[in-house]
Every structure is written in structure tokens, then in C-alpha cells.
Amino acid sequence: MSSISCRNLCRTFHQGDEVITGLDHVDLDIEEGEFVCLSGPSGSGKTTLLNAMGGLDTPDEGEITVGKYRVDKLSKNELAEMRLHDIGFVFQAYNLIPVLSAIENVEFVMQVQGIAAADRGARARAILAEVGLQGLEDRRPGDMSGGQQQRVAVARAIVNQPALVLADEPTANLDTRSAAQFMDLFVALNRQHGITFVISTHDTRVMAYARRLIRMRDGRIVADEQQEPHGMAV
Amino acid sequence: MKRGSLSVVSTLAWRNLWRNHRRTLIMLLAIAIGVWAMIFMAALMRGMTDEMMRNGLNNLPGEVQIHQANYRDDPSVANSMAPPAGELARELARPPVAAWAARVRVPAVVASERDSRGVTLLGVDPASERAIGSLPGDIQEGRFLEDEHDRGLVIGRKLASRLETALGKRVVLMSQDPQNDIADRGVRVVGIYRARLEGTEDQFVYAGRAAVQEMLGIGDRVSEVAVTAHDYRAVDRWYPQLAAAVGQGLEVAPWTELDSFLASYLSVQDGFSLVFMVVVFLVLSFGLVNTLAMAVFERVREIGLMQALGMPPSLILGQLLLESLYLLGLGLALGNLLALASIRPLESGIDISAVAQGMEMMGMGTTLYPALALTDMAMSTAVVIVLGLLASLLPAWRAARLEPVTALNTTM
Structure with a gap:
């Protein structure tokens, strides 16, 4: 499902009279099980490309295929269905639902999917333990630190073992140790379960984990390189 | 979902x-x-x-009335009916009918020594009228009629004041008999009632039914039969069965028809x-x-x-x-x-x-x-x-x- 194909993607934004180019004729293929970093300065189009792949935003032109889905052709409901079952999102801001506890946040997607309570409870507890949040299951986001919240967000993204995880600056608000833990977890999931990761970042420490590094500037892909991942020194 | x-x-x-x-x-x-x-x-x-x-409904009275077919066009004594009997009497004894009363109701004039007023004369049987709740509840002076043979007259406080008469005084009742001749009788005021509405006190006077029938020379005939089930909102559900039971020449009308304003x-x-x-x-x-x-x-x-x-x-x-x-x-x-x-x-x-x-x-x-x-x-x-x-x-x-x-x- 996770092979991604983008053809001639264009996206512009209007800010007053100014036209900002988000994506400028982007062509890209990502194979199933790849661990890819999109890098580049702010405004280079990383987040716009991620949003387009996840069906959160619709390009002005071009085609996107994610697995069996022609993303640019799907209705709102079909996009929601695709995101619900096949894609895990991690955002820069922790983006948890404030009225739900940590475990309820992790269970959220499974609940919408209709997974039985006992099953989703067990899976949520296990994944929270895996991200080091054992004992904090019943805390609300307001009672957790930024790092703990981001761990919950990651747990939520991967608990269902989606085929594709799209992460937008996932370590931007984390200290080096937490960032390293997350990246190690992502790499492990990629290796063990074949989950495809596409991570946007301008953090060189994160880029070091990627086997494929795509550099963007002004909405274009300016470099697309394979590399030997070497992790980050903590 | x-x-x-x-x-x-x-x-x-x-x-x-x-x-x-x-x-x-x-x-x-x-x-x-x-x-x-x-x-x-x-x-x-x-x-x-x-x-x-x-x-x-107390003034009508009842939620349903049975009349001779022409009575509502010409409410004179000529359009009277025989009291309920046979199938109609059996239907009136059956629920949801709670009570009924047969009465004589004719236009009349009451004259005192000082004045005279047009009124509606009701010849009633106090026991059955009481059951349908149509009698004045507040007798201010004197008493109400004892039975249908009572030869006294009960009038409203307002009427007494207009006629400048009082309890125990004699007044003359006048109406028309079926031959359109004047039927009259001197009666004594035995009670003065007070009603919630002054208009009621002015309009209705009560006499014993048998006494009024005798005055008018109509035997045991009555003007109307008033029926109640004590639930005015449900009248449409039960009055058709009465309509089916009355004989030819009679009509059954619910209150919604009798008083379209109400x-x-x-x-x-x-x-x-x-x-x-x-x-x-x-x-x-x-x-x-x-x-x-x-x-x-x-x-x-x-x-x-x-x-x-x-x-x-x-x-x-x-x-x-x-x-x-x-x-x-x-x-x-x-x-x-x-x-x-x-x-x-x-x-x-x-x-x-x-x-x-x-x-x-x-x-x-x-x-x-x-x-x-x-x-x-x-x-x-x-x-x-x-x-x-x-x-x-x-x-x-x-x-x-x-x-x-x-x-x-x-x-x-």
C-alpha cells in the first residue's frame, strides 16, 4: 500500500496579492518500506508535500497515488477512510485531544475503526509502555510535559501499525535524548514491520537516520540521495 | 455508526x-x-x-345535546321531544357517559311589580342536573329547587336586582305554549343564585321541570337532553355512538357544533x-x-x-x-x-x-x-x-x- 507516486504536483497559496509556491511540478516515487527524510529550509514545500500525500490538502495540479488510492481523486469521506486505516500522522505540535487521557488518545483511531474495547486497550497500553509512558496512561495532555505528549502522539500514530507514517518535524520540540529515542523507535518499526516512513525535517540529526534523503527548495526537489543511516550521537 | x-x-x-x-x-x-x-x-x-x-359547557350545558331536529333553528316549545327511552336510554346508561339530564328550555319573560325581563326558562330535574354540573353552585339567598315538582323559582342575583325583587316575592312567568298561546303562572322566588358570570345571573331562571311542563301543557316532553362524559376534549370519540342510537327526527350535536366560538x-x-x-x-x-x-x-x-x-x-x-x-x-x-x-x-x-x-x-x-x-x-x-x-x-x-x-x- 505504501508505494507513493507523485506526478507533476503543483500547489500555490495566496496571501493577499502575493502568490506563494508550495509545490512546483514535483515528481517523486517512494517504495514500500522506505525510510525517507524530506529536508529543506522553512517554506521549501516539505509540509505541503506531506499534506498532499496524506490527503490533508489537495494539489492544484498533478496526480498522487498512495498504495491503492488515487489521493487527488478521493472524496472527503474516502480520504478520511484512507487516513483512518492506512496512514499514521505525527505532527510538529503534539496535537492531542485535550479532553482525552493519554490512553484514550492512543485508542482514538482504533475506536473510530470500531476495534473491540479489550483489544484496543491492550494494544494502547503496550504501545504506551514501549514509548516509556507506563503509569501515565490516565493523564490528560495538560498534565504531561511536551516530550510526554509527543510520545503519546507517536504511540497513536503507530499503534495500529499503519502501512505509512507521515511525520512533520516530529522532533522539533524535543530534547536530543528524546529525539534520539523517537528516531530509534521509528527505525525499529520500519525494520521490523516494514512501515514506510516519510519524515519532514530540517534537523540534521534526524536526517542522519534516513536511508534516503530528499532535499527541497522553493517547492522543488533539488536532490534525492541514498545514504547510509548512522543515527545521532546523544 | x-x-x-x-x-x-x-x-x-x-x-x-x-x-x-x-x-x-x-x-x-x-x-x-x-x-x-x-x-x-x-x-x-x-x-x-x-x-x-x-x-x-355548564351554560350549554353538557358536552353533547340531543334535540328535536328543528329545535336549533326554532328553539320554541313546539320543537320538543319525548324523554329518552329504549335504545337511547340504554346508550345513556353506558360509559363513557357519566351523567345526563332532560330539561325544558324556553324563552320566557319574568315580570315583577317594577320591571320585566326576557330570560331563558329552564325546567329542570335538580338531581340529574346536579350530576352534569349545570346548576349554579352558589345559592346566595334561600334554597335551590327540591325536585322537579318544585313550584318555586330560582333567579340570579343580577336579575333580582334588575327586577327589584327579592327572596319570597312573587313574580309572573310568561312563555308560549305549543299553540302559540301565552302560558303564564305566578311563582314565588325561592332562591337567588350567584354565578361566576354576571351574564349568567341575568339570563337563566330555574323552575321545576314538571311544573314548567304543566304550565306549557306539553306532558312529559322536553326541549333537550344534555349529556356529559366529563372530558370535553374527547367528545368526538364517543358522541357518534349516541348519534347512532337516537331515533328519527332527533339530532345529536357535540359542544364543538353547539358553540363554535368555544x-x-x-x-x-x-x-x-x-x-x-x-x-x-x-x-x-x-x-x-x-x-x-x-x-x-x-x-x-x-x-x-x-x-x-x-x-x-x-x-x-x-x-x-x-x-x-x-x-x-x-x-x-x-x-x-x-x-x-x-x-x-x-x-x-x-x-x-x-x-x-x-x-x-x-x-x-x-x-x-x-x-x-x-x-x-x-x-x-x-x-x-x-x-x-x-x-x-x-x-x-x-x-x-x-x-x-x-x-x-x-x-x-
Whole structure:
């Protein structure tokens, strides 16, 4: 499902009279099980490309295929269905639902999917333990630190073992140790379960984990390189 | 909707409702007071309507009347009927008929030494009239008739004053017999009654039925048979069986036909209650829309997040409507309790004698009895739920239509 194909993607934004180019004729293929970093300065189009792949935003032109889905052709409901079952999102801001506890946040997607309570409870507890949040299951986001919240967000993204995880600056608000833990977890999931990761970042420490590094500037892909991942020194 | 979806939607709706306690409590109070106002006003109006209907039906009297076919066109003694017998008598003895009375009712003139007035002479059998509740309840002086053979006359306080007569004095009763000859008789005033309406005191005089039949020379014939089941709203359900039982030449008419003003007043009052409820809630709905619009505005990012995680627009819509439904439900419960607590103690009557003069024009007495009815509570509940959900639909629909990426990038 996770092979991604983008053809001639264009996206512009209007800010007053100014036209900002988000994506400028982007062509890209990502194979199933790849661990890819999109890098580049702010405004280079990383987040716009991620949003387009996840069906959160619709390009002005071009085609996107994610697995069996022609993303640019799907209705709102079909996009929601695709995101619900096949894609895990991690955002820069922790983006948890404030009225739900940590475990309820992790269970959220499974609940919408209709997974039985006992099953989703067990899976949520296990994944929270895996991200080091054992004992904090019943805390609300307001009672957790930024790092703990981001761990919950990651747990939520991967608990269902989606085929594709799209992460937008996932370590931007984390200290080096937490960032390293997350990246190690992502790499492990990629290796063990074949989950495809596409991570946007301008953090060189994160880029070091990627086997494929795509550099963007002004909405274009300016470099697309394979590399030997070497992790980050903590 | 999947079971898990329903559970998460209801959890989110309930917890989000209490995120801003103060705003929710204020809105809750507003809905509760609105609901209380709807039910309280409906109870007052129902009480007023019941009072007017009772008075009106006591004057008719009865919820159904049986007449000779031409009687309503020409209510003279010539259009009288034989008293109920056979199948009709058996039908009148069967529920839901609670009581009936056969009476002579003719236009007449009462003359005293000083003055004379046109009146309606009622020749009644006190026992059966008492059962249908058509007799004046308040005998101010003297006594009421003892039986149908009583040769005395009971007149209203107002009429006594106009005729300048008094208890124990003789007056002359005059009417027409079936041959259109004058039938008259001197009678003694044995009682003076007081009615809730002065018009009643002025119009109706009571004499023994047998005495009036004898004066008019009509044997045992009567003008009408009044029937009651003590439930004026249900008359259409039971009067057709009486209609089927009467013989040829007689007609059976429900009160809605006999007094079309009362009938239209009842339907206007029922309609007015609904209009009042709708108006009250329309005012409230502005607050409700504002509450929900603010809730959506404050949670745009969260809604975007839920969409990004795959929550379909229908569930977002459902969650916000459920939030509104919780608020409405709590407001309704509180409002209904308030209404029960405030109306029950007043059911024994509210003294409105200060404005009774004006109320008499509407056919009411000096005490108002609020009547709490389940139908009014159900109607206010239906109005609140239907209009409340309609008012919530727009902000909820707009939330469900948000673009995830726009919503996620919203800064508050």
C-alpha cells in the first residue's frame, strides 16, 4: 500500500496579492518500506508535500497515488477512510485531544475503526509502555510535559501499525535524548514491520537516520540521495 | 455508526460540554428557564382554557345535546321531544357517559311589580342536573329547587336586582305554549343564585321541570337532553355512538357544533401554546447557536486533528450535535423539574380577583387553576429538541466541512 507516486504536483497559496509556491511540478516515487527524510529550509514545500500525500490538502495540479488510492481523486469521506486505516500522522505540535487521557488518545483511531474495547486497550497500553509512558496512561495532555505528549502522539500514530507514517518535524520540540529515542523507535518499526516512513525535517540529526534523503527548495526537489543511516550521537 | 465510534463521539461530546463550565452552566440555566416559562405559561393558559370551557359547557350545558331536529333553528316549545327511552336510554346508561339530564328550555319573560325581563326558562330535574354540573353552585339567598315538582323559582342575583325583587316575592312567568298561546303562572322566588358570570345571573331562571311542563301543557316532553362524559376534549370519540342510537327526527350535536366560538377558542389556545413555545425557544436558540459556534471556533485545530486522524465528517457532525443534545436534554430536565415544582403548589388556585372584572369578559372566574399537562411538557420537549438541533446544525455542519490542513494551521 505504501508505494507513493507523485506526478507533476503543483500547489500555490495566496496571501493577499502575493502568490506563494508550495509545490512546483514535483515528481517523486517512494517504495514500500522506505525510510525517507524530506529536508529543506522553512517554506521549501516539505509540509505541503506531506499534506498532499496524506490527503490533508489537495494539489492544484498533478496526480498522487498512495498504495491503492488515487489521493487527488478521493472524496472527503474516502480520504478520511484512507487516513483512518492506512496512514499514521505525527505532527510538529503534539496535537492531542485535550479532553482525552493519554490512553484514550492512543485508542482514538482504533475506536473510530470500531476495534473491540479489550483489544484496543491492550494494544494502547503496550504501545504506551514501549514509548516509556507506563503509569501515565490516565493523564490528560495538560498534565504531561511536551516530550510526554509527543510520545503519546507517536504511540497513536503507530499503534495500529499503519502501512505509512507521515511525520512533520516530529522532533522539533524535543530534547536530543528524546529525539534520539523517537528516531530509534521509528527505525525499529520500519525494520521490523516494514512501515514506510516519510519524515519532514530540517534537523540534521534526524536526517542522519534516513536511508534516503530528499532535499527541497522553493517547492522543488533539488536532490534525492541514498545514504547510509548512522543515527545521532546523544 | 460503529459501536466504538458512538462511544468515542459520546465521550468527546460530554467532556467538551464541560470544558467551559461557566458558559455551559449559563446556557443550561437559560434553556431551563425557557423550558420552565413554556410549561408554566402553557399550564396557565390550559387552566384558563379549562375554566372557560367548564363555564361555557355548564351554560350549554353538557358536552353533547340531543334535540328535536328543528329545535336549533326554532328553539320554541313546539320543537320538543319525548324523554329518552329504549335504545337511547340504554346508550345513556353506558360509559363513557357519566351523567345526563332532560330539561325544558324556553324563552320566557319574568315580570315583577317594577320591571320585566326576557330570560331563558329552564325546567329542570335538580338531581340529574346536579350530576352534569349545570346548576349554579352558589345559592346566595334561600334554597335551590327540591325536585322537579318544585313550584318555586330560582333567579340570579343580577336579575333580582334588575327586577327589584327579592327572596319570597312573587313574580309572573310568561312563555308560549305549543299553540302559540301565552302560558303564564305566578311563582314565588325561592332562591337567588350567584354565578361566576354576571351574564349568567341575568339570563337563566330555574323552575321545576314538571311544573314548567304543566304550565306549557306539553306532558312529559322536553326541549333537550344534555349529556356529559366529563372530558370535553374527547367528545368526538364517543358522541357518534349516541348519534347512532337516537331515533328519527332527533339530532345529536357535540359542544364543538353547539358553540363554535368555544370550539375555535380551544383550537386557538392550543395553537397559541405552540406558537408561544416556538417564540420562546427561537430567542433561546440564538444563545445556543452562539455557544456552539464558540465551541467550534475554539476547537478548530482539534477538529482538524480529528479529521487528519481519519474521523469522517459525519462523526464530527454527530459529535457536535450530540454535545448540543446533551445541553438541551439537561436544560429540559431542569426546566421540567422547575415547572413541576412551581406549578404543583399553585394547582389549588391563584386568586386573580384584582383583574376578575376583565377576566369575566373571557368567561372566567376569580380564581385561576394552572393545569399541568403531560402533553404540554411533551410539546415543549419536542419544540426544544427539534428547534435546538436545527439551530445547532449550521455550526456543526460548518465544523464537519472544515479543510483539515486549514483547521490544523489555525492559530487561536
